[in-house]
Amino acid sequence: MAERYDLVVIGAGPGGYVAAIRAAQLGMKVACVEKRATLGGVCLNIGCIPSKALLDSSEYYHLAAAKFARHGIKVSGLEIDLPTMHKRKDGVVKGLTDGVAYLFKKNKITPVFGAARLVSGTAVQVAGNDGKTIDLEAGHVLLATGSAPINLPFMPFDGKTIVSSTEALAFDKVPEHLLVVGGGAIGLELGSVWNRLGAKVTVVEFLPRIVPSSDFEIGEHLRKSLRKQGLEILTETKVTGAEVDKAGRAKVAAEDKDGKALTFDADKVLVSVGRRAYSEGLGLAEVGVEVDPKSGKVPVDKYFRTNVPTVSAIGDLIAGPMLAHKAEDEGVAFAELLAGKPGHVDYDTIPNVVYTWPELASVGQTEEQLKEKGVEYRVGKSAFMANGRAKAMDETEGMVKLLADARTDRLLGAHIVGPRASDLIAELVTVMEFGGSSEDVARTCHAHPTLSEAVKEAALAVDKRSISA
Ligand code: FAD
Secondary structure (H helix, E strand, O other), rough: OOOEEEEEEEEEHHHHHHHHHHHHHHHHHHEEOOOOOOOOOHHHHHHHHHHHHHHHHHHHHHHHHHHHHHHHHOOOOOOOOOOHHHHHHHHHHHHHHHHHHHHHHHHEEEEEEEEEEEEEEOOEEEEEEOOOOOEEEEEEEOOOOEEOOOOOOOOOOOOOEEHHHHHHOOOOOOOOOEEOOOOOHHHHHOOOOHHHHHOOEEEEEOOOOOOOOOOOOOOHHHHHHHHOOOOOOOOOOEEEEEEOOOOOEEEEEEEOOOOEEEEEEEEEEEOOOOEOOOOOOHHHHHHOOOOOOOOOOOOOOOOOOOOOOOOEEHHHHEEEHHHOHHHHHHHHHHHHHHHOOOOOOOHHHHOOEEEEHHHHHHEEEEHHHHHHOOEEEEEEEEEEHOOOOHHHHOOOEEEEEEEEEEOOOEEEEEEEOOOHHHHHHHHHHHHHHHOOOOHHHOOOOOOOOOOOOHHHHHHHHHHOOOOOO
């Protein structure tokens, strides 16, 4: 007989596992099905966490190789030990995925390992990883199956030379020439890792700019910084095909904006042109759950319900930015709504970060979006060059840029390129979440000397009363 649960979650990524924990906290009997051998989804296993582990390791190497001398530290015999770097990364991943297993135990959530398929709106069948079939009955089913990398049909992934981020997180030697197709967060982060470790890296982007969703000025700043670090970045260039020879080297064909043919010889090609919602094998069509055929996303209402009322969806599988923290917030909001409580995600204040160095972090609207909407705004900028802590760190690249409503001073957007932008953005997310103004930031005491003073200076600059510029 099928085991009965109040909630069966399919997918144990940041959306699914967080929803499972919150639902259990609210008194529900919960099972979470995951087809991978470990919990944590793309984020913990092959996404956010291993990429940041490699970004941090490679940044340390880069600091030792290129920056320590300026601090009066001499290093000799500096070497990369790639197996140890990967081992440390794997250890970080294991610590966190084991942590989710511990949280499941603590919250009495039943993990079920295998591929789940809907049999009806309240029944799930799992082809267990151990070969057994498990039937689950549920008051409600949550789909949190995430996304998968987009494959270019004219140069499909082969797992060796033409690869996705998953393989690029685990190269067993530093590539000679890594060609990155796509200038978004994943391509730039992994391009940075291997560039720092010694690879020649070329990024080819179809659009006129990298990180296309960012504020233009801030994105351009990042482009210049990355170029200075040695990444070759070609925009308005379209990759058209690739041939891989017997030795595993690729000849990649591309075309620039004037139609001029280009060829690249690369030993690794990372295709990072985006991700597509993943709902294969879930039996959605059979049960009548609608899927948008173009995007692969599952449409939901404001309670995260699909057109089948006992089936909900969250995370990368539904509309909105494909980000772990967005999936997590949806997981919490979904569980609270299911329990009859108020649950809410403010989609206007979801921060977006690119973990290159300098980092790029933003929240809210860009200057281009405000112009397009005809919103009158004031701009305040502050360069890290004028920040005492940035000077002490020898990390003076970049700036903070704030956009405030010209009439009310309400903060409409915040964009940072610079050291630890990923941490600095949190203050501005909070202010925006409270409907705060640039004056609120300007009148808040910021510790000295900290990078966060650049945020305060940018807020003062909105009213043209910056102290240190
Ligand atoms: P996922 O994390 O994709 O989890 C879905 C899970 O469902 C998977 O484990 C899958 O195995 C399982 N599943 C699928 N189908 C079934 C089935 N039928 N039965 C059972 N299980 C199933 N986001 C950030 O916010 N910050 C970052 O720094 C960041 N870096 C990234 C770096 C890389 C290289 C990549 C690839 C992604 C990165 N992301 C980052 C994106 C982030 O990983 C995703 O937005 C996030 O994981 C989405 O969470 P999710 O819960 O919707 O789905």
